[in-house]
Amino acid sequence: ARKHASIVVSSKEIWNELRVKTNDKATNTKLCTELHNLMQGKFMEVAMQHDASRCVQGVLQFGTAEQRREVVVELCDAGKNKDDDKGKKKNQNVNLAELCKIQYAHFVVLKMIKYCSRDDMCVKLIVKNLKKQMTKLAVHSVGSRVVELLFATFPSKSTAPLKLELYGPQYALFSSAIVPPTKDDKKPNASPALPSLAAFIETNPDKLEPTLTHLQSILQKGLDKSLTGFAYFHSLLLDYTSIAAPNDIRSFLSPALSEHALHLLSTRAGTRVVCECIAYGNVKDRKKIIKCLKGYARSSLLHRDAYLAVLRTCDVMDDTVLVNKMLLAELHQTSDGKGGEMEEDEEEKPSPILDLVLSDTASKLFLLLLVSKEEESTSTNATDGEKKATSAGGSSTLRWQKYFDPYELSVLHRNPTVIENEQTVSTCKKEDETRRQELVVYLKELLVEACVKHTEEMMRSKPGSKVLMEVCESYPSEEVFNAIVEACAESTEIMEEDDKTPAMSMLEDPVGHLTLKHIFLSESKKELDEDEPSLARAFYSKFENSLGGFASSNRGAFVLSALIQTSVREEVKGALKSHTKKIAKLAKGDGGGSGKDKKGKPLAGCGVLLEALKA
Helix, strand or coil: CCCCHHHHHHHHHHHHHHCCCCCCHHHHHHHHHHHHHHHCCCHHHHHCCCCCHHHHHHHHHHCCHHHHHHHHHHHHHCCCCCCCCCCCCHHHHCCHHHHHCCCCCHHHHHHHHHHCCCCHHHHHHHHHHHCCCHHHHCCCCCHHHHHHHHHHHCCHHHHHHHHHHCCCHHHCCHHHHCCCCCCCCCCCCCCCCCCCHHHHHHHCHHHHHHHHHHHHHHHHHHHHCCCCCCHHHHHHHHHHHHHCCHHHHHHHHHHHHCCCHHHHCCCHHHHHHHHHHHHHCCHHHHHHHHHHHCCCHHHHHCCCCCHHHHHHHHHHCCCHHHHHHHCHHHHHCCCCCCCCCCHHHHCCCCCCCHHHHCCCCCHHHHHHHHCCCCCECCCCCCCHHHHHHHHHHCCCCEHHHHHCCHHHHHHCCCCCEEEECCEEEECCCCCHHHHHHHHHHHHHHHHHHHHHHCHHHHHCCHHHHHHHHHHHHHCCCHHHHHHHHHHHHHHHHCCCCCCCCCCCHHHHCCCHHHHHHHHHHHHHCCCCCCCCCCHHHHHHHHHCCCHHHHHCCHHHHHHHHHHCCCCCHHHHHHHHHHHHHHHHHHHHCECCCCCCCCECCCCHHHHHHHHHHHC
8 A cells, every 4th residue: 555645645635735826824724734734744754755755845845844854854864763664665765865856756855956945944955965976876877956055045155064065085184174164253153165186186185196097987977877967077077187187188178078068157167177177178079069059159159158168178179170161151141040141231231240349358359360379468547657567577468368368368378288199289280379360260241340330239239349449459441431431420420510519529538539549559569651541640631620619628638639640740730829728728627617606627538638738
C-alpha cells in the first residue's frame, strides 16, 4: 500500500484550491494552515512522492515564516536519526542531499531556497545539511539545478564553505584554519571574506597539482552532462583558468569547450573563460568556437558581457577571411536580417550598424579595429609640459587602451604564449597591425556610411562620437567632414535670426562640442596640404560670419580655441578680432548676467579662447 495514501489525497484537494490565482491572502493562509497540519511530521515521505511533492511546495510558497521553518527543520533532520539503519527501507535513509537528486522532490528544495533565503536559521540549516555533498550534487543532472539556485540566492558568505568543497577535499578546513582574524571582530558572526583561489594557490603552491586534478575531474563530469548553462559551472571554469597554465587551457579546456562557447557567453565569468580558450586554443579549436558564434555576432556585441568574446576573436585569430565570413559579414545586414536590397530606398535606409555604433559595448569592436595597437597616446587635453614629462618618464599609454577599462584590457592581454618543445611560442602567427588592417578593410565602407548618414546622432552620443573621431582620423574625407558641418548647421538654423542668443545647439551639446573640439585638435597635429580634406577649413568657410556668436558661449569658445590651432588659425583670429572685447568681458564675468545685474559667471572657455587669440 502507498505510504500516507489518505493524507496525500486530502492534501492534493487542498493544494488544488490553494493554487487558484484569484484567492485572497486570508483564504491562502487558512488553506495553507490546514495543509501544514495535515502533513506535519510526514513532510519527507510526502515530498518523495511524484504527485504529492507539490503539496509540500505549496506550504513553502504560501505558508508563514514559522510554517516554512518547521518544514525546513523537519526535512533537514529527517535523515539524521536513521543513518545507522542502513539495511532498512530505502526511503527511511533519505536526507536533504538525496532529496536534491530526485526528479520531483528536488523542486521542494528549490522552493526552500527561494522562500527561506531571508531566514538566517533556515540558510544555516540548509548549508549545514549540504556539506560534504557538493562534489556529487554539482555534477548531478538534477542536483545541479539546486546548486545553481543555491549559489545565486544565498549570500556568498554562507555558501563559501560549500564552494570550497568543489576545489577538493583538502579545502575542507580552509574556511576555519586559513582565514586571518579581521580587525572588526565586533560582529561575532562576521567571518572574513575568503581569498580567491588564485591568491590562495600563490601562497600555497604545493596545493596547485591536487586542486587542478580535482577541478579537472569535476569539470569533465559536468561537461559530459552538459552543465555548461549554469552560472556556478562558469565560475568554476574561471577558477580553473585562473590557476591553470596556458598549456593546460590549450590541451584540456579549449577542445572541451569549443562547441559550448555560446552557452558560456551568458555570464561575465563564462565569457572570460571563452576569451582564454580563444587566446590559447589551437587553430582547430578557434575555428569551432567562431562557428558557434556565427549568426550571433550582433546580439553578442550588444550583450553586457558576450561582446568581449567577439573582440578577442578579432584580436587573436589569424584567419581574417574566416572572421569576416563568420562574424563581420553579419554586421552588413540590418537587425531584422535583411541586406542592402531595394536600390531606391538606399538613401533613406538607416545604416545597419547604427545601433552598434551607439552601443557602449558594440562600439568597442570598431575602436579596436580602427586604432593601431602600436600608436602611443598623446592626450588631446594635455599641456606641452605634461606631454614632455610623459615622454621623459616613458610611461605613455598606447592610444587604443584609452578606450577600454582595466577589466577589458586584462581580458585582451597581449601576446598569449604557450610552451612547445621547451620553447615559448606565441599562439598567433600574424603581427597585430597586419591582422587589424586586414579586418578593418571589411568594415571601412560601413563605418564611413554610418558617419555620413547619422552624423548628428553619433556626435551627440558618447560611444558614437568616439567611433566618429577615429573614422575621421583613419579615413578623412570631404564627405564625412561636410556631413559634420551640415549637422552643425542644421542645429544652428533655428537660432540664427536672434543675434543675442549663442547660436548652434551642437556647440552647446555636452558631447557634441567635445567631438568637434577633439577632431580639430587631432587635425592640428597634422601637416595638411591644400588639396587634402580638412574639417577646419570646411567649418570655417560655412560659419565665417557666425564665429562671434559661438565665442559668446562657454562650450562654443572651447571649440573655437581648438579651431585656432588648425590650419585656419589666421582667418579665425581675423574673424574674431572685432569680438575680442566682448570675449574678454565674458571671461571676467562681465555682461553675462541678465536684468539690472549685468554680472555673470566667468566663462572658462572664453578665458582659454582669449589666450589663444593673443598667442
